[in-house]
Amino acid sequence: MDSSKSSGETTINITESRSTKGKAAAATAPPTIVATTKAIEPQKGGWKKGVAIFDFILRLCAITAALAAAATMGTTDQTLPFFTQFFQFQASYDDLPAFSFFLIAMAIASGYLVLSLPFSIVCIVRPHAAGPRLLLLIFDTVMVALTIAAASAAAAIVYLAHNGNSNTNWNAICQQFTDFCQRVSGAVVASFVAAVIFMFLIVLSGFALRKH
Amino acid sequence: MKASGALELGEAPKGSTPKSVANRGISILDFILRLIAIIGTLGSAIAMGTTDETLPFVTQFNRFRAKYDDLPMFTFFVVANSIVSAYLVLSLALSIFHILRSGAKGSRIILIFFDTAMLVLLTAGASAAAAIVYLAHKGNAKANWFAICQQFNSFCERISGALIGSFGGILVFVLLILLSAVALSRR
Numbered sequence: 001m002d003s004s005k006s007s008g009e010t011t012i013n014i015t016e017s018r019s020t021k022g023k024a025a026a027a028t029a030p031p032t033i034v035a036t037t038k039a040i041e042p043q044k045g046g047w048k049k050g051v052a053i054f055d056f057i058l059r060l061c062a063i064t065a066a067l068a069a070a071a072t073m074g075t076t077d078q079t080l081p082f083f084t085q086f087f088q089f090q091a092s093y094d095d096l097p098a099f100s101f102f103l104i105a106m107a108i109a110s111g112y113l114v115l116s117l118p119f120s121i122v123c124i125v126r127p128h129a130a131g132p133r134l135l136l137l138i139f140d141t142v143m144v145a146l147t148i149a150a151a152s153a154a155a156a157i158v159y160l161a162h163n164g165n166s167n168t169n170w171n172a173i174c175q176q177f178t179d180f181c182q183r184v185s186g187a188v189v190a191s192f193v194a195a196v197i198f199m200f201l202i203v204l205s206g207f208a209l210r211k212h
Numbered sequence: 213m214k215a216s217g218a219l220e221l222g223e224a225p226k227g228s229t230p231k232s233v234a235n236r237g238i239s240i241l242d243f244i245l246r247l248i249a250i251i252g253t254l255g256s257a258i259a260m261g262t263t264d265e266t267l268p269f270v271t272q273f274n275r276f277r278a279k280y281d282d283l284p285m286f287t288f289f290v291v292a293n294s295i296v297s298a299y300l301v302l303s304l305a306l307s308i309f310h311i312l313r314s315g316a317k318g319s320r321i322i323l324i325f326f327d328t329a330m331l332v333l334l335t336a337g338a339s340a341a342a343a344i345v346y347l348a349h350k351g352n353a354k355a356n357w358f359a360i361c362q363q364f365n366s367f368c369e370r371i372s373g374a375l376i377g378s379f380g381g382i383l384v385f386v387l388l389i390l391l392s393a394v395a396l397s398r399r
Binding site: 159202 | 328336338354356393397
């Protein structure tokens with residue numbers, strides 16, 4: 001029995017030995033069965049495991065960014081210290097429907113990220129399983145679209161609040177509500193950070209899906 | 213030492229297995245989806261870029277004219293859609309390469325990366341424009357922003373319709389990324 005290793009292949013020669021007591025003139029060589037197998041090398045899963053661990057850490061960072069964005073937007077409430085007989089000068093996130101959509105979308109994204117942590121752990125434990133990774137990639141793609149939609153809709157309104165628009169006669173409300181504007185701008189920045197992390201996660205999952 | 217009666221187990225030869233046929237089908241579907249997305253995004257860019265409405269009356273102080281570049285979000289929308297449709301035209305070549313040679317892995321990862329980046333750009337442009345279109349339709353009483361759609365009807369219809377092609381393009385991009393990932397995991 002001899003075995004030769006070349007690129008993970010093992011050749012096992014099984015020589016059948018027949019009792020040649022009675023047949024002396026059988027000059028034919030005994031039949032040899034050659035079985036070739038490809039050995040499974042466990043150390044090739046090393047880089048996939050590293051990618052999965054990095055994916056898990058990135059998910060944790062994305063959770064903090066998305067939660068920070070949602071919390072910052074949800075706790076905006078500024079009341080100006082003066083008021084007239086008819087109006088009270090108060091600004092809250094639900095005055096603008098784009099900000100309400102932002103809050104809902106970031107809450108959905110944070111909830112999805114928390115729920116995807118077990119799948120990420122499964123990918124760490126079993127680096128060669130393609131099913132959880134593909135599932136994570138699909139949902140990450142949908143979530144990055146939702147996050148970017150919320151972030152840029154809110155960014156458009158924030159830009160309008162900062163600069164106004166002379167052509168449409170829309171005034172820049174940031175000049176009055178400065179604290180409200182700062183909080184909302186910070187929330188938008190945090191959500192863009194979460195979206196960039198989502199992009200990294202997608203490319204990472206795609207990279208780790210390769211089969212050798 | 214192998215004798216004449218050796219039995220060797222190996223892999224089936226590549227070429228026309230069901231797996232490679234399925235991969236080829238995925239690549240063809242990818243190509244068709246790219247064509248659809250080109251039509252959608254290019255149509256949106258053109259529809260938004262050719263908006264120009266002038267109201268028939270004029271006063272001494274105001275000009276009653278609406279164009280897409282009056283609002284920077286619409287300019288961003290036109291630019292984003294143009295970039296995405298140009299990228300899609302360029303990526304058709306890579307898509308054809310994948311149809312011919314289904315086994316390429318590295319180029320599929322590059323395609324996933326760029327598809328993700330373009331998805332983000334397209335979604336950003338489309339939803340910024342959608343926020344402004346909503347504001348143009350409804351206005352906002354608290355911020356004292358007037359709904360300009362009540363005056364500029366044709367302009368409003370144009371900008372609302374231009375969003376449709378863009379959102380269709382977003383859906384197609386999600387499907388494209390999904391297809392590339394499935395093709396990667398099947399090899």
